Amino acid sequence: MQQHKLATIEDVAAMAGVSIATVSRAINEPTKVADATRRRVTEAIARTGYTTNAMARSLRMRRSNMILILAPDVGDPNFSNILVGLETEASKRGYGLLIGNTQNDPSRETDYLRFISSNQADGLILFTGHLPFGFGQDRGETRLPPMVAVNEPVMGQDVPFVGVDNLEGARVAAEHLISQGHRRIAFIGRSSSREINRLREAGYRAALEGAGIVIDPRLILDGDGTTESGRAAAELMFVRDALPTAFLCVNDATALGVIIALNTRHYELPRQFSIMGFDDISFSSFVSPSLTTMKQPRHRIGEAAMELLLALLAGETPKSREVLLRAELIVRNSVARPAR
Amino acid sequence: MQQHKLATIEDVAAMAGVSIATVSRAINEPTKVADATRRRVTEAIARTGYTTNAMARSLRMRRSNMILILAPDVGDPNFSNILVGLETEASKRGYGLLIGNTQNDPSRETDYLRFISSNQADGLILFTGHLPFGFGQDRGETRLPPMVAVNEPVMGQDVPFVGVDNLEGARVAAEHLISQGHRRIAFIGRSSSREINRLREAGYRAALEGAGIVIDPRLILDGDGTTESGRAAAELMFVRDALPTAFLCVNDATALGVIIALNTRHYELPRQFSIMGFDDISFSSFVSPSLTTMKQPRHRIGEAAMELLLALLAGETPKSREVLLRAELIVRNSVARPAR
DNA sequence: TGCCCCTGTGTAAACCTTTACATCATTCAT
DNA sequence: ATGAATGATGTAAAGGTTTACACAGGGGCA
Structure with a gap:
């Protein structure tokens, strides 16, 4: 057969x-x-x-030339574009990619660990923001395999990280709004539990403080990064009647929610309100108004992450265990000078 | 180490x-x-x-419990959502997924074949629409591994296929336009070399013929499925001055191009022109006007494809070597009754 | 000439399983 | 009581590599 x-x-x-x-x-x-x-x-x-025969070879050499990629959602476009970069670099170096969709389900995470513990994969790329369930916690230090966290750093666990410089990027975004004359700038998407959100909020604060703007806490709203959270936050602002002239959103999905809320209320954008996102996901150029945002160098993030992992695998000690790439300001049509 | x-x-x-x-x-x-x-x-x-140790086990048992997935672009959102379905089914059955990004580069395709020929993968899922370069052609019948084509059928090679029923879906789409009173309906995205395009065009023709509408060949325009091709085709229509009341586009990306062209010319949509897409990719609900389209059941396509492949792998003879799933009509705001 | 070193090749062990076959002890039917 | 059948376990081969070590031959040098 x-x-x-x-x-x-x-x-x-x-x-x-x-x-x-x-x-x-x-x-x-x-x-x-x-x-x-x-x-x-x-x-x-x-x-x-x-x-x-790769099996015989791997058995003998005790390595598989495979990298396991663990992501909560492989359907996420942000992920899949980084994946291209990962693949480019990996295949250039003769490595194959094994992918695992965890859906944030601890049992699925544990499940995929067998690939590591059975020598089916030599290294690990983590998109999950935490160690796979079953690692670290079970018996102190279970000898972690070489791994690199991408996108979302792993908290408190000295795991090498490759991603965008969120703080710096958010600062640039906020400074762009400030340079257009905005002083009442809202930050949508605060979340104490998400490192990315915290960093972007920190960038926002840094920019405002740098410009001598006193931060109005009523302009900082919670959000988990979904479109719905953006819509809800914008609505809340109108209810509370503490309005900004510009919305800096934690990501494009959130920004989309804000735009939907403002469009629904028939505001004219960007004349009455400016909106900025972060990420530059594919639809950002198609929304109306098209979204001014910070573009993540996704392909390069993937390449850099794989490069770092392969270096670790080769036993090298890379100069830095953290690679931060700069996000690029993409100016479109959702930002204008404030009305008055 | x-x-x-x-x-x-x-x-x-x-x-x-x-x-x-x-x-x-x-x-x-x-x-x-x-x-x-x-x-x-x-x-x-x-x-x-x-x-x-999976290596020793695979070596001995002569199978790896791995499936190789070959896709021209793993960054394509249409792909990544099917991937989720593939992964769900595979991991449920104890299989792992190995992914290969070919970028339609023959040498990369050949490259990935080593996973098959070295027993590193037991089966193959093809998104490429053709056999990997190096198969079939080189020495007659080189004993193809178990494989299933997804999305794009493999022409002339009796490869089992799982995908959406493109002809039927396009027919439903065209019938929707007809039911709204349209009779001058354009088809954007003819391409003799792409099976998907051919099938969708055939569905379009079937619907029109079924409604007794004579097809105006000036309303059928070439296109390769990109946004740019849609834009260009719409422009061409204005140049030629043979205008439809509705555009049926081969896919959402093309439809987006058409919308951009019409918006640029300051037409009011959908009052002056109706537009339909096909696929329901993520931004379709965010464009303005939001796009009426045919939704591909991507998750189910992935599951069905993996199910079929694993059946083949188990030596079963599935009842059908072709699984066609129905696309679902998603009504949004890009279609209205024709102006006069 | 005798010794050493170098180059090119072969032998065999090790990597870790699965599984056909053999073995042994029991049980059951005759 | 004997033989066969059954059930539980062990022995050893096989799967296809890589690589430490051994070996042979030849060249260079004293």
């Missing part, structure tokens, strides 16, 4: 009239074998259509 | 005072071992923290 019967290294050795050790060397350390022999081996390989 | 020293089946056997064969059986065929023994083994497993 399966493929006929694959050629093994023995078949090649027999055809080339050498030992299997020589075949192995001809493949892996070509310089260590005589030219004539090497030619015979290569030809035999071509004739037999031999490919080395 | 790697994890300390994993417990092997021998360690477990020693601790439980049995042979390794018994341990293996206790794990894989629990009924075949005496209760008392089984308990001792399970306890030893717990104490040692043993996990069976």
Whole structure:
């Protein structure tokens, strides 16, 4: 039922009239074998259509050249674009990618750990923001595998991190609003439990303080980063009647919610209110008004993360265990100078 | 440098005072071992923290319980949502997912084949619409591995297929426009080389013919499915001055291009022109006007594809080698009755 | 010539399972 | 009481590599 019967290294050795050790060397350390022999081996390989059995190889070498990627939601567009970068770098270096969708379900996280503990994957890329359930907690230090956190840092656990500089990015965003003349700037999406939200809020505060603007706590609203949370927060502002001239949103999804709320109330955007997002997800250029936002260099984040992981895997000690890439300001049509 | 020293089946056997064969059986065929023994083994497993080495297992059993997924662009949101479905079903059945981004690059396709030919993956899910370069063509029938095409059928190669019923879906879409009173309906996105485009065009024709509408060939325009192609096609219509009252677009991206073109020309939508898309990608609900479209059941497509593949892998002969799921009409705000 | 070193190759162990087959003790039917 | 059948376990082979070590031959040098 399966493929006929694959050629093994023995078949090649027999055809080339050498030992299997020589075949192995001809493949892996070509310089260590005589030219004539090497030619015979290569030809035999071509004739037999031999490919080395990865399982046997991994078993013997105790590594699989596979990287496990753990993400709460592989359908998230933000994830999938980083994935492209991860894949680019990995395949360039001969590594394969194994993906696990955890849906934030602890049992699924534990489940995927078997790939690590059974040597099916050499390293781990974490999008989850926490160690997979079953690690760290169970018996003190269970010897963590080489891993890199992406997007969301892992709190309190010295895990190397690659991502965008959220604080700096949010600062740039807020400064952009300030440079347009805004002084009453709301921050939508405060959340004490999410590191990303905290950092972006910190960037917002830094910019305002830097410009000598006193922060009005009524302009800082909670939100979990969903579109609905953005809509709700904007509504709340109208109820409370403490209005800003500009909304700095923790991410584009939230900004979209704000836009929906304002459109529903028939405000003219961006004349009456300015809105900024963060991330630059695909629809941001299609909303009306199209969204001014901070673009994450997703492809580069993926590449950098994989690069760092492979360095760790190779036993190197990278200069820095944290790589922060700059978000880029994308100016579109959702920001204008304040009305008066 | 790697994890300390994993417990092997021998360690477990020693601790439980049995042979390794018994341990293996206790794990894989629990009924075949005496209760008392089984308990001792399970306890030893717990104490040692043993996990069976997947490499050794795969080597011996000649299968890896891995599925290779080949896609031209893993960043494509349409892909990533199907991926969630694939993963759900696969992990439920104990399979892992290995992903390969080919970027339609033949050399990358060939590259990923090593996973199949080296037993690192048991089966293949194809999003590419063609066999990986290096298969089929090189030496007649090289014994194809079990595989399933998703999204885009593989032409002329009897590869099992799972996807949306494009013809039927496009017919439903066109009929929706007809039911609103449209008779001059354009089809944007003809492409003789793309099976999906051909099928959707066929559905469009079927609906019009079914309603007794004579098809005006000037209303059928080429397009490759990109936003830009949609924009260009709409422009071309104005140049040629053969205008429809409604645009049926081969997909949402194309529809977006059409909307952009019409917005740019300051038409009022949907009063002056109706637009329909196909796919229901994430931004479709955020464009203005929000897009009436046909929604692909992406999660179910993924599940069904994996189910089919695993059935093939298990040696079953599924009743049908083609699974067509229905697209669902999503009514939003881009369609209205024609002006006059 | 004798010794050492180097280069190229082979032998065999190790990596960790699964499983066919053998063994042994029991039970059951005759 | 004997033989067969059953059930539980052990032995050892096989799966396909990589690589430490051994070995042979030849060249360079004293």
